[in-house]
Amino acid sequence: MKPQTSGQKMPPQAAAAPQPVCPYADNIATRGTLDSRTLFAGTDEIIITHGAETYRLRLTRQNRLILTK
Numbered sequence: 001m002k003p004q005t006s007g008q009k010m011p012p013q014a015a016a017a018p019q020p021v022c023p024y025a026d027n028i029a030t031r032g033t034l035d036s037r038t039l040f041a042g043t044d045e046i047i048i049t050h051g052a053e054t055y056r057l058r059l060t061r062q063n064r065l066i067l068t069k
Contacts, residue, residue, distance in 0.1 A: 036065070 040046060040059055048055045048067075058066045 036059070039057075044059045046057050048057055053069065056068050058068070060066060
């Protein structure tokens with residue numbers, strides 16, 4: 001989809017700028033996926049342990065995720 005403009009042409013250098021490339025794009029397809037509904041299983045908060053650290057992952061009323069240490 002092309003961005004809408006107000007009738008002004010973009011400078012040639014801006015139009016020719018390359019799109020950013022994700023350095024991890026080749027790994028995305030090989031990573032496992034876990035659906036958040038499965039992860040939360042009817043609750044709005046889970047505890048995640050990572051090594052010796054404990055994190056809390058919350059699902060907000062606005063359906064956003066918040067990870068805190």
